[in-house]
Amino acid sequence: MKVFQCQACDQPVSFESTECDSCQRRLGYVCQSHEMSALEPSGSVWHAYADPAQKYRFCANADYHACNWLVPEDSADRYCTSCRHNRVVPDLTLDWNLTRWRQIEAAKHRLFYSLLRLDLPLMTREENPATGLAFDFLVDPAESYSVGPPVLTGHRSGLITLNIAEADDVERERRRMLFGEYYRTLLGHFRHEIGHYFWNVLVRYDPSIWAFRDLFGDERASYGMALQRYYAQGAPPDWQESYVSAYATSHPWEDFAETWAHYLHIVDTVETASAFELHLRPRLRSSAPEAVVIDFDPYQSPDLDRLVSVWLPLTYAVNSLSRSMGQPALYPFKLTPAVIAKLAFVHDRVDAVRSATGHQVDSDVLKAVITGLRQRVAPPNV
Secondary structure, eight states, X not given: OOOEEOTTTOOEEOTTOSBOTTTOOBEEEETTXXXXXXXXXXXXXXXXXXXXXXXXXXXXGGGGTSOOBEEXXXXXXXXXXXXXXXXXXXXXXXXXXXXXXXXXXXXXXXXXXXXXXXXXXXXXXXXXXXXXBEEEEEOOTTTTTOOSOOOOOEEETTEEEEEGGGGSHHHHHHHHHHTTOSOOOHHHHHHHHHHHHHIIIIITTSTTHHHHHHHHOOTTSOHHHHHHHHHHHOSOTTGGGTOSSSGGGSOHHHHHHHHHHHHHHHHHHHHHHXXXXXXXXXXXXXXXXXXXXXXXXXXXXXXXXXHHHHHHHHHHHHHHHHHHTTOOOSSOOOOOHHHHHHHHHHHHHHHHHHHHTTTOOOHHHHHHHXXXXXXXXXXXXX
């Protein structure tokens, strides 16, 4: 993510800020221009420094201190571009639910920052009741002393479900250890599950499905049986040569979702490095490599090779820094040629959908295409 500044006093501010620490002006995020903006009150609405021609009001979820995004004054929506995709939220009269939901929303808004920067198509459930993107944030029945099956984080036909227990650091770490994972975060969950959604939107009905099968395998193999086999036998011993994670070996859908998540990890982290114009030149005894300078916008770069060429030395540096603080490697994954080829597929799909529509996908056209194709093929349940 890029560095934001208050337009009134130039103080650096964070993506989650609601007030400038220096001049105390109210802050809000203008997603149309991808900017945090200093605000001035204008009656019941706000004048945004980042977009002087428009007046704004806050998303309705700002009342819960769960959102700092702005909605144009003339919009019929009460919610911002991110929050309008919520279908179910937990009982917010319970303090613990509210605390966890705020953490979940912070991660989800970072997800939407990336999706909007990449100009990816986003349809709500109102626009497409069958496969539009929606989120259910649910409390596990055991935690609320009720009866029912446990809440599983996952995706089904555009609906992403998240167990809000994942917002508890202790519980999430317990699950990470239980499943033998290197990495488990709320943002990681969102980036993975949205990969399933975009497999349906960008790959499933596209001629690129054949290239997908060459790289990831045939997704028509039984998903249920594949997961049973994975949980019974685990990943093959040489999985790191062809997959970005052990879980990616379970089924081609999961391989794509894991690769998609890592693509978003890479793009957003490289943008942060670029915002600081990082120069990387390790002092090695045997050679003197040229300095790697990260000074470009990865969200606009058509060249995956350039992304990978800076990502490898960047992760070497941040992993070394993390270990210096007594922490495990920040990015404990290996990008082999096979994994990079899969990342290239994801990059090409993102670039193709932007190029084909002039960087803006018409949701009505996309809805018509997907609705027509759904009549012939049932959507996958992932």
